[in-house]
Amino acid sequence: MESSKGRPVWRGEVKQVGTITVTDDTTGKTVKLPLLEGETGPRAIDVRKLYAETGYFTFDPGFTSTASCESAITYIDGDEGILLHRGYAIQDLAENCDYLEVCHLLLRGELPNPQQKEDFERTITYHTMVHEQLSRFYSGFRRDAHPMAVMCGVTGALSAFYHDSTDILDPRQRMIAAHRLIAKMPTMAAMAYKYSVGQPFMYPRNDLSYAENFLYMTFGTPCEAWKVDPVLARAMDKIFILHADHEQNASTSTVRLAGSSGANPFACIAAGIASLWGPAHGGANEAVLKMLEEIGSVDRIPEIVRRAKDKNDNFRLMGFGHRVYKNYDPRAKIMRQTCYEVLDVMGIKDEPHLAIAMELEKIALEDPYFVEKKLYPNVDFYSGIILKAMGFPTSMFTVLFAVARTVGWISQWKEMIEDPVQKIGRPRQLYTGATKRDFIPLAERG
Numbered sequence: 001m002e003s004s005k006g007r008p009v010w011r012g013e014v015k016q017v018g019t020i021t022v023t024d025d026t027t028g029k030t031v032k033l034p035l036l037e038g039e040t041g042p043r044a045i046d047v048r049k050l051y052a053e054t055g056y057f058t059f060d061p062g063f064t065s066t067a068s069c070e071s072a073i074t075y076i077d078g079d080e081g082i083l084l085h086r087g088y089a090i091q092d093l094a095e096n097c098d099y100l101e102v103c104h105l106l107l108r109g110e111l112p113n114p115q116q117k118e119d120f121e122r123t124i125t126y127h128t129m130v131h132e133q134l135s136r137f138y139s140g141f142r143r144d145a146h147p148m149a150v151m152c153g154v155t156g157a158l159s160a161f162y163h164d165s166t167d168i169l170d171p172r173q174r175m176i177a178a179h180r181l182i183a184k185m186p187t188m189a190a191m192a193y194k195y196s197v198g199q200p201f202m203y204p205r206n207d208l209s210y211a212e213n214f215l216y217m218t219f220g221t222p223c224e225a226w227k228v229d230p231v232l233a234r235a236m237d238k239i240f241i242l243h244a245d246h247e248q249n250a251s252t253s254t255v256r257l258a259g260s261s262g263a264n265p266f267a268c269i270a271a272g273i274a275s276l277w278g279p280a281h282g283g284a285n286e287a288v289l290k291m292l293e294e295i296g297s298v299d300r301i302p303e304i305v306r307r308a309k310d311k312n313d314n315f316r317l318m319g320f321g322h323r324v325y326k327n328y329d330p331r332a333k334i335m336r337q338t339c340y341e342v343l344d345v346m347g348i349k350d351e352p353h354l355a356i357a358m359e360l361e362k363i364a365l366e367d368p369y370f371v372e373k374k375l376y377p378n379v380d381f382y383s384g385i386i387l388k389a390m391g392f393p394t395s396m397f398t399v400l401f402a403v404a405r406t407v408g409w410i411s412q413w414k415e416m417i418e419d420p421v422q423k424i425g426r427p428r429q430l431y432t433g434a435t436k437r438d439f440i441p442l443a444e445r446g
């Protein structure tokens with residue numbers, strides 16, 4: 001699967017397809033920059049030599065026009081609403097695969113054949129238990145700690161437990177670290193939940209599927225046999241698939257940046273979890289449900305839409321808009337369908353939040369403000385309603401996102417480590433502070 005350089009053999013090449021000439025209007029000096037093309041998607045101007053040749057940096061806060069790396073994992077066409085993992089459409093994967101097949105695809109580059117699937121499942125389930133001493137970390141947290149705070153802590157702590165998979169230069173150790181993270185994250189997430197409700201931790205059960213096991217560790221208790229509804233397990237699995245990877249978003253870029261210094265993978269994933277927590281990113285699913293609760297009834301929607309459009313109000317419609325998608329997020333469509341299925345199997349009729357969400361979506365999609373700015377529902381818009389119906393408290397929503405995204409983070413981290421052009425990430429800046437000034441001794445400072 002891997003070439004002698006340790007680089008996956010299925011990866012395409014970046015080609016130079018021309019040059020771009022940049023002219024400095026102040027001096028008339030010109031510089032030619034290579035124009036690069038990947039397999040598909042917009043071309044990119046290679047500015048690596050720009051500073052050496054001109055003494056200028058590029059300025060792009062928020063990386064709105066900057067490709068930070070080559071990647072062969074995930075492709076998004078935001079205008080068309082297309083999401084592909086290793087070339088496969090998210091709709092096909094969500095419909096026909098289970099989450100571990102998608103993990104195999106992201107991490108190893110191909111969908112598994114039946115034998116590879118069996119082997120991969122065995123490998124992952126082999127790693128589902130956490131070191132017994134890791135469970136003691138939980139009691140150091142307050143019971144009311146946000147589970148994302150707990151996840152940042154215990155994931156970072158993994159590097160103190162699994163020294164034998166922290167040598168990032170050893171391909172075998174990199175793969176073991178990846179397997180450990182994918183396998184242990186649901187166990188740690190379920191433990192965070194159990195700790196918050198004061199129930200005993202449940203050990204993983206390797207006879208269950210990835211999603212079933214997670215639901216079992218979360219909602220099962222030692223007192224009675226627990227049986228998972230197959231529709232709910234499938235919904236959980238689909239939610240994991242829909243969140244598995246999403247190219248160079250904030251948390252993935254955080255993982256890559258942390259890893260670019262040679263930090264160990266467990267520490268890097270802990271950094272990714274911290275970045276995911278914010279409400280503009282993975283924290284949006286929790287924020288959506290809080291927003292729907294605050295709206296309370298359909299007749300308050302016009303007021304909330306007015307606030308979202310008001311330039312002087314920093315309120316935003318949570319679950320709407322995306323940096324890359326300027327069309328309906330393909331994941332949101334699948335999520336909406338899954339939402340109906342879950343509510344149906346749970347026997348929940350007239351779910352008040354769903355009614356508000358659907359009306360909000362309808363109004364926003366017709367409103368010129370949202371239409372002109374191309375703000376559509378994103379993956380987080382419906383996921384909270386499903387997770388709430390399944391019994392998860394809102395504080396666990398982003399944790400579930402973190403569980404699912406771990407495979408994306410670690411696949412991207414691994415790809416970066418194996419990329420021969422990889423360098424430590426070190427952005428530059430436009431300095432706006434004071435220039436050199438004379439030092440004033442303490443006694444003379446007024």
Ligand code: CMC
Nearest residue numbers: 279280281282284308316317318319320321322323373378
């Ligand atoms: N409600 C109201 N107005 C919005 C919204 C929104 N949800 N999102 C963007 N806008 C407006 C924004 O005010 C700006 O208007 P103007 O051009 O007049 O200043 C314009 O649309 C462009 O917004 P931006 O903030 O420059 O766009 P961005 O690409 O930097 O931000 C975003 C993308 C996802 C952070 C943003 O749309 C947002 O805050 N959405 C709500 C939070 C959310 O749902 N996040 C989940 C993202 S999907 C899952 C994930 O990636 O984790």
